[in-house]
Amino acid sequence: MQESETGLRARLVDAGVDLLAREGVQALTLREIARRAGVSHGAPRRYFPTHLELLSAIARRGFDELGRRATAATGEGAASPREQIGALGRAYLEFALDNRGMYELMFRHDLLESRHLGLRDTSLPLFARLVDLVARARPGADARLVAGALWANLHGVAQLWGWGSLQLATGAEDFGRLLRSALDAHLGPEEA
Template structure:
């Protein structure tokens, strides 16, 4: 692919990232992405034969950003439980700060389609979660516990974003909910 093609492809993805960030998943039409990128409405089809391929490229950027945030926040040498607490906090912060991108990243049709290896992009973070859970609870099936914890995190993210969790619990901070989720899946982490 020559430089102008690579540049236009990147510009389309960047326009989509900006659009999902500002207006949400519902705004991600090919026509609107093309308009924001300053190209004809047919131009995206030259680089992304299907709408799902373009959406997958946009979602891939979200996974890369989330992975960068997790890597920056977690470090070598931390106890597994502490690293896990940091990971889930970063994860939930990302979900709440980027609701449109977060929704796009976990759309089943994109993950299942296999476009641009999106599923392979999403699995390393889950693998890290499984590894940490296994180090905290070596007696458990780490994949199942990590899956349950991940589902719990998705629920907290969605319910918090809707305002339902605050209404139901009276909480004004999601951190105690995260700690409760970790305690529920991993056992108490404070020695109590």
């Protein structure tokens, strides 16, 4: 029985996700993904006309997982907006550090920039959630700018922590204090 087009597409993406987790972004060639999916090296082109389209489909899986984690982290209705932002920030940092190759792929400019790939449609709702929480935590502030600065700060923490630089520079043993400092810097000190 012949595999459905949807099934083969999913198998190619699954192979890419697995390859990314095991060997990193540099290993994501069409030929290697096809080999691991058990298909001819030309098969991916039938389902993903460009390499960027396949990479985008793989990155979309990362955004879906990050979205699930964000929903779980902020799903506690009784928590204040600031507490939800803290939980969202922790989920973001944990995802970035647990999935370094995927995280790197997800934020590749060439994938996000290409409007026809639709990856921005997957990533922007996560940012919108942060903007909404910031608007509730800091009424009157330009929530998009504050959220953007906070996101940039978290992205930097993820990168520098992953490289070991922040541990060396700050002596911190986990990123919790850095996360609290980022929240204080962008939202103001937490009220006691």
